[in-house]
Amino acid sequence: MKIAFQMDPIGPIDIDADSTFRLMLEAQERGHELFYYTPDELAYDEGRITARGWPVTVQRVRGDHYALGEKQVADLGEFDVVWLRQDPPFDMFYITTTHLLDRLASQTLVLNDPFWVRNFPEKLLVLDFPDLMPPTTIARDIGTLRAFKDRHGDVILKPLYGNGGAGVFLLVESDRNLTSLHEMFSGFSREPLIVQKFLPDVAKGDKRVILVDGEPVGAINRVPAKGETRSNMHVGGRPEKIALSERDREICARIGPLLREKGQVFVGIDVIGDYLTEINVTSPTGIQELERFDGTNVAGLIWDAVDRRLA
Numbered sequence: 001m002k003i004a005f006q007m008d009p010i011g012p013i014d015i016d017a018d019s020t021f022r023l024m025l026e027a028q029e030r031g032h033e034l035f036y037y038t039p040d041e042l043a044y045d046e047g048r049i050t051a052r053g054w055p056v057t058v059q060r061v062r063g064d065h066y067a068l069g070e071k072q073v074a075d076l077g078e079f080d081v082v083w084l085r086q087d088p089p090f091d092m093f094y095i096t097t098t099h100l101l102d103r104l105a106s107q108t109l110v111l112n113d114p115f116w117v118r119n120f121p122e123k124l125l126v127l128d129f130p131d132l133m134p135p136t137t138i139a140r141d142i143g144t145l146r147a148f149k150d151r152h153g154d155v156i157l158k159p160l161y162g163n164g165g166a167g168v169f170l171l172v173e174s175d176r177n178l179t180s181l182h183e184m185f186s187g188f189s190r191e192p193l194i195v196q197k198f199l200p201d202v203a204k205g206d207k208r209v210i211l212v213d214g215e216p217v218g219a220i221n222r223v224p225a226k227g228e229t230r231s232n233m234h235v236g237g238r239p240e241k242i243a244l245s246e247r248d249r250e251i252c253a254r255i256g257p258l259l260r261e262k263g264q265v266f267v268g269i270d271v272i273g274d275y276l277t278e279i280n281v282t283s284p285t286g287i288q289e290l291e292r293f294d295g296t297n298v299a300g301l302i303w304d305a306v307d308r309r310l311a
Helices: 019-029 092-102 114-119 122-128 142-152 178-188 200-204 246-261 287-294 298-310
Strands: 002-006 033-037 042-045 048-058 066-068 072-075 081-084 109-111 136-139 155-159 169-171 193-197 206-212 215-223 238-242 266-272 275-280
Touching: 002 019, 002 048, 019 033, 019 048, 019 287, 019 298, 042 092, 081 092, 092 114, 109 298, 122 136, 122 275, 136 142, 142 155, 142 178, 142 193, 155 178, 169 178, 206 246, 206 298, 215 246, 215 287, 215 298, 238 287, 246 266, 246 275, 287 298
Parallel strands: 002 033, 002 081, 081 109
Antiparallel strands: 033 048, 042 048, 048 066, 048 072, 136 193, 155 169, 155 193, 206 215, 206 266, 215 238, 266 275
C-alpha cells in the first residue's frame, strides 16, 4: 500500500515513545511505501488534495531514525491510507486540515476519520456518557465555574482544547485563585474552560486504555511525579504495567461501538479510578509503552484493523 502520514516534524520525535513512529515502522515491515508531510504542507489545489512532502524510510536507530527521499508534491487521492497524526492544539488550523482531508473520503481511507475527529474533541465526546464521567462543567462564565467549585470543593481546572497536561490546575477547596486563572485564560483565548471534581484516585495513576477499532487491547498506568497532580508522560508521569479492570471493560463496551462506527481506529481513553475523563481521538499515544509491558504487537493490531476496513 501507499501510506501518507500527516504529522509533526519527524526529526525531534522520541523513537522509543512516539506512537506515529511505531505505526510507520510496522507498516514498513509489512512492505508498504511511506510518505511523510507536515500539516502546513497540506493543500486544496484546483480540485485535488495535495501535500508537499517526502518518501520516507524509518529505523530504530537513535539519531538516525529516518531517511527522506526527494521532496515532491503528492496527490493524496492516489494513496490507500492517510493518517491524521499531528498533535493538538485543536485550533482552526487543525480543524481546517480535517475539512481538507474530508474531501478524500471517496478515494482514500483517512484515519482517524477526520469528520469525527473534528466533531469528537477529547473533552467533549465524553459528555455523551455522563454516567461514566466525574461531575463536570464547561463554561467561560466565571459565575458558573465558581458555583461548580462551591458545590464540589477540590476541582481540576483546564483549557477545553489543551493537551499533554498543559494548563491543568488543582484548586483545593480553600484556594482563591479561580478568578485570577479565569482572567489569565480569558486574556489570550476565547475558548471555555472545563472544570471537574478532583478525583483523589489520580495519586494511584491515570490509566490510558488503548482501543483498536472499538476493542480494548490493553492499558498502561501513568503515575504522577512526586509533588504533581498531572500524570501525563509529557510532564513527567511514570508509565507502569497494569491490567484492564472489569470497570475498564465496562467503559469500553459502552463507547467502543460508537468509535468503531465513526471510523476511530486508534483511540486512547483516560480512566481515573472508576471514571472516564477523556476520549482521545486526535493523536493518541501509548502504543510503545503498552507493547513493552504486555508484549502485544499493538501497531500490528492497528494495521490489521486497517486491512479489514480496506477489504
